[in-house]
Amino acid sequence: MIDTYFGTERLDTPGAMFAALVIGMAFGFVLERAGFGSSRKLAGIFYFKDMTVLKVMFTAVITAMLGLSYALALGWISPDHVYALPTVYPAQIAGGLLFGVGFVMSGWCPGTGAVGVASGKLDAVVFLMGVVLGSIGFNEVFGAMRAVGLVPGTHDSAVLGEPAEPQSAFGMSRPLFALLFTFMAVGAFRLAEWAERRTGGGGKYLGSPFLRAMSLAMVVFAAALFLLPADSRSVASGATPVSGTSQSALLQSIEAAEDHIEPEELADRLVGGEADLVLVDVRTPAEYAAFRIRGAIHVPLPDLPAALAPYKNRGTIVLYSNGMTHPAQARDLLAQMGYRNAYLLTDGLTGFAERCLKPASLRGEPLSAEAAAKVKAWRAFFLADAPTAPRTAGFAQSPQPAASMPAQRIPGLIDAHWLADRLGDPTVRIIDLRAQPKYNKSHIPGAVCLNPESFRGVVGGISSMLLPADLLARHMSLMGIRPTDTIVLVYGNVPGETDLGNGVRDATLVGMGLERLGHVNWAILDGGFAAWTAEKLPVTNALPDVTASQYSPASQPDGFTVDAAYVKSRVDDHGAVIIDTRPADFYRGEKSDEARAGHIPGAVNRPFKEDLQTGEQLKSLADLQAAYQALVPSKDSQVIVHCRTGHQASQTFFVLDRLLGYKNVKWYDASWSQWAARPDLPVTR
Amino acid sequence: MNRTNPEGLPSADLDNQPLPYWNPYVAGLLLGATLLASFLVLGAGLGASAGPARMGAFLEQCILPGHVAKSDYFGHWVEEGKSLLNYYLVFMFAGVFFGGLFSAILGRRIRPGVERGKAFGASSRLLLALCGGVLVGFASRLANGCTSGQALSGGAMLLNGSLAFMLSVFAGGYLAAWFVRRQWND
Numbered sequence: 001m002i003d004t005y006f007g008t009e010r011l012d013t014p015g016a017m018f019a020a021l022v023i024g025m026a027f028g029f030v031l032e033r034a035g036f037g038s039s040r041k042l043a044g045i046f047y048f049k050d051m052t053v054l055k056v057m058f059t060a061v062i063t064a065m066l067g068l069s070y071a072l073a074l075g076w077i078s079p080d081h082v083y084a085l086p087t088v089y090p091a092q093i094a095g096g097l098l099f100g101v102g103f104v105m106s107g108w109c110p111g112t113g114a115v116g117v118a119s120g121k122l123d124a125v126v127f128l129m130g131v132v133l134g135s136i137g138f139n140e141v142f143g144a145m146r147a148v149g150l151v152p153g154t155h156d157s158a159v160l161g162e163p164a165e166p167q168s169a170f171g172m173s174r175p176l177f178a179l180l181f182t183f184m185a186v187g188a189f190r191l192a193e194w195a196e197r198r199t200g201g202g203g204k205y206l207g208s209p210f211l212r213a214m215s216l217a218m219v220v221f222a223a224a225l226f227l228l229p230a231d232s233r234s235v236a237s238g239a240t241p242v243s244g245t246s247q248s249a250l251l252q253s254i255e256a257a258e259d260h261i262e263p264e265e266l267a268d269r270l271v272g273g274e275a276d277l278v279l280v281d282v283r284t285p286a287e288y289a290a291f292r293i294r295g296a297i298h299v300p301l302p303d304l305p306a307a308l309a310p311y312k313n314r315g316t317i318v319l320y321s322n323g324m325t326h327p328a329q330a331r332d333l334l335a336q337m338g339y340r341n342a343y344l345l346t347d348g349l350t351g352f353a354e355r356c357l358k359p360a361s362l363r364g365e366p367l368s369a370e371a372a373a374k375v376k377a378w379r380a381f382f383l384a385d386a387p388t389a390p391r392t393a394g395f396a397q398s399p400q401p402a403a404s405m406p407a408q409r410i411p412g413l414i415d416a417h418w419l420a421d422r423l424g425d426p427t428v429r430i431i432d433l434r435a436q437p438k439y440n441k442s443h444i445p446g447a448v449c450l451n452p453e454s455f456r457g458v459v460g461g462i463s464s465m466l467l468p469a470d471l472l473a474r475h476m477s478l479m480g481i482r483p484t485d486t487i488v489l490v491y492g493n494v495p496g497e498t499d500l501g502n503g504v505r506d507a508t509l510v511g512m513g514l515e516r517l518g519h520v521n522w523a524i525l526d527g528g529f530a531a532w533t534a535e536k537l538p539v540t541n542a543l544p545d546v547t548a549s550q551y552s553p554a555s556q557p558d559g560f561t562v563d564a565a566y567v568k569s570r571v572d573d574h575g576a577v578i579i580d581t582r583p584a585d586f587y588r589g590e591k592s593d594e595a596r597a598g599h600i601p602g603a604v605n606r607p608f609k610e611d612l613q614t615g616e617q618l619k620s621l622a623d624l625q626a627a628y629q630a631l632v633p634s635k636d637s638q639v640i641v642h643c644r645t646g647h648q649a650s651q652t653f654f655v656l657d658r659l660l661g662y663k664n665v666k667w668y669d670a671s672w673s674q675w676a677a678r679p680d681l682p683v684t685r
Numbered sequence: 686m687n688r689t690n691p692e693g694l695p696s697a698d699l700d701n702q703p704l705p706y707w708n709p710y711v712a713g714l715l716l717g718a719t720l721l722a723s724f725l726v727l728g729a730g731l732g733a734s735a736g737p738a739r740m741g742a743f744l745e746q747c748i749l750p751g752h753v754a755k756s757d758y759f760g761h762w763v764e765e766g767k768s769l770l771n772y773y774l775v776f777m778f779a780g781v782f783f784g785g786l787f788s789a790i791l792g793r794r795i796r797p798g799v800e801r802g803k804a805f806g807a808s809s810r811l812l813l814a815l816c817g818g819v820l821v822g823f824a825s826r827l828a829n830g831c832t833s834g835q836a837l838s839g840g841a842m843l844l845n846g847s848l849a850f851m852l853s854v855f856a857g858g859y860l861a862a863w864f865v866r867r868q869w870n871d
Binding site: 002004005006007011012016017018019020021022023024025026027028029030031032033034035037038039040043045046047052055056057058059060061062063064065067068071076077081082083084085086087088089091092093094095096097098099100101102103104105106107108109110111113114115116117118119120121122123124126127128129130131132133134135136137138139140142143146166167168169170174177178181189205210211214 | 707715717721722724728729730731733736738740745759777780787789792794796797800810811814818820824825826827828829831833834835841846849850851852856858865869
């Protein structure tokens with residue numbers, strides 16, 4: 001299975017840029033070799049004198065079409081790993097007509113124009129300048145065009161609002177359409193050669209053995225597509241109509257029980273730690289929370305296609321419920337969508353409990369010593385960290401304790417697997433802090449979207465202050481979060497690049513809000529959303545069902561936020577280590593966005609970025625420990641962190657308070673934007 | 686330079702003559718292979734018009750800072766801390782230029798000038814190229830792609846809208862061809 005840059009959301013990484021550059025070079029080289037560095041040759045098609053454009057273009061389209069069809073049908077690549085342009089007829093037809101007029105006027109199109117410039121053609125330079133101007137012109141009139149309804153549909157959901165879907169092959173089966181298309185192209189080649197001969201332009205391949213052989217090969221390859229498995233032919237669209245053959249293949253595979261996996265086999269593979277095995281619990285969230293097979297993720301039935309897309313025909317997917325009915329429906333649906341790696345757990349959770357987890361001593365028939373040892377090992381593995389013992393009669397003697405709340409606070413940073421193991425648990429709530437369009441495109445199942453800035457506002461005349469607890473509680477209620485829930489914060493980042501978004505500090509800022517509310521159980525997904533996708537864990541674009549809760553605000557003021565007067569008193573009595581987390585040039589006063597430049601007297605500088613490593617991820621605990629040990633040797637010392645608005649400093653607060661265990665950390669939220677604006681407060685440079 | 690003797694025949698210096706073009710079908714097969722590689726590696730087809738469009742957005746941002754972020758179309762391309770040119774299709778467009786340059790040098794086909802019929806003025810030809818360019822730039826944004834992204838790549842994926850685009854390009858071209866035929870008259 002090929003992972004494309006698009007399919008793994010890495011199209012914006014340096015690797016993809018380099019691949020695009022190399023592919024572009026091959027593209028440009030071939031265009032030039034074909035003669036497309038000449039506008040006269042390009043325009044020739046419109047006068048039937050030189051049909052090179054038609055020959056090159058249709059040969060290329062048929063070649064790539066056949067190649068892609070085979071790659072999909074043979075399972076080399078999954079359809080959702082190839083970006084398909086949405087279909088918006090009005091925009092594409094009007095655009096095509098205008099494009100054609102521009103093409104024949106100029107004799108260039110954008111790709112060939114670049115080759116024309118490389119060949120020294122001044123008309124190509126002028127043409128490309130026109131393209132740049134035309135693009136700018138489109139940008140300028142786009143809003144007006146949309147306002148008067150001139151752009152009725154949409155081609156780019158991010159641009160035009162409502163999303164459009166790609167459609168392919170005009171409702172025909174893919175091989176049928178591909179064959180017709182190939183016949184048409186082959187016919188067009190003959191016609192083109194004939195037309196060239198008529199206008200005296202050439203036509204030297206008319207009736208040549210080369211053209212005949214190529215045409216025949218194209219038709220044979222297109223016809224052979226009918227022989228390949230039907231279910232993976234469609235490109236980049238969700239469910240495809242089920243053809244008769246795949247329907248019967250499905251029935252056959254069910255009859256042969258090829259779609260089942262026995263509990264013992266599943267147990268062994270799970271104990272063996274098989275990495276590519278995805279175990280999916282399709283029961284209700286409450287049932288999942290009460291007991292699940294270790295390692296199972298929870299996905300409600302309607303979300304299955306979206307959540308399982310990353311695992312399509314990759315590894316093994318095992319579905320289970322209590323019995324067999326629900327997962328059988330789900331498994332059939334998946335099979336119809338082209339999944340060839342989805343299996344059912346025979347007899348469901350009931351069977352698993354009966355055959356794998358029931359203690360040997362309780363069984364009707366005696367077990368061999370070997371089998372008894374196996375059951376013991378399975379029980380040790382599957383019942384070790386179960387949230388609760390299953391409430392079935394056979395388990396009454398189970399040594400596991402009843403449900404218990406975690407006595408200790410969860411770690412500040414959790415990894416993707418920690419979260420994956422708790423997916424579907426209604427008491428574990430995920431807050432996605434990325435921009436809304438990214439969230440809507442794909443997010444961790446069940447996550448709600450929150451703009452971190454909605455936790456801040458003008459308080460007492462100072463901007464960008466963390467809101468009071470009652471307003472924060474309102475936000476929590478609207479997200480349907482209860483005070484007892486465990487919250488996981490997911491920030492945005494792009495692997496391999498730093499500082500593209502606000503990354504970790506968005507999560508720590510929201511964390512300050514949770515701390516103010518007295519919400520104890522929260523953690524940050526280490527590495528952010530990218531850490532989740534890197535593990536190929538399920539994502540969805542489905543919005544979660546959220547019922548508003550009644551989150552009551554903490555009545556006490558938080559114990560960590562301090563104001564200017566407090567900081568001033570510590571400056572005077574040298575009672576605290578003040579850490580200025582702004583970039584070094586701001587600390588030194590060489591740069592300033594505020595009323596005065598410089599820093600608070602006695603403050604030390606530890607830019608927040610020093611705590612980050614590539615990919616917007618916090619450095620290792622050991623590195624952080626060493627760095628802060630040098631700044632603040634005793635964990636009992638008072639530390640005050642500040643930056644310009646409190647955002648960056650929230651990250652340092654998290655590192656000191658939550659990760660390193662400093663006991664007395666304060667946060668000067670109003671920060672430098674207030675300090676610099678108050679002439680009564682001292683500043684040094 | 687393209688030196689010709691009075692009879693219009695190539696000069697004696699054969700080393701300086703351009704190499705013949707490839708068989709168009711061979712070029713098509715290799716172009717198809719390039720497109721297939723793009724599908725399998727990038728997970729997206731070829732694209733050219735996004736390159737100049739991004740450059741347009743970039744230029745507009747240089748001239749009118751702040752305007753682009755607020756504009757209706759380019760605004761969606763703006764990401765904080767990231768250049769508008771930091772996009773894979775901009776790199777692909779640069780690749781097309783360098784690939785074309787490489788081939789043109791090897792093929793001895795670099796011929797500076799304005800390509801036109803002998804009976805047609807250079808400035809008129811440049812005006813047509815400019816106007817055609819403006820139409821192409823506008824139409825590529827409207828249709829969300831050009832001959833590379835829509836016709837070639839979308840066509841190879843048998844996408845309905847891309848095939849409609851391809852037919853429309855030919856329809857528009859053939860309808861307008863008669864009006865601009867004189868630029869190629871010798």
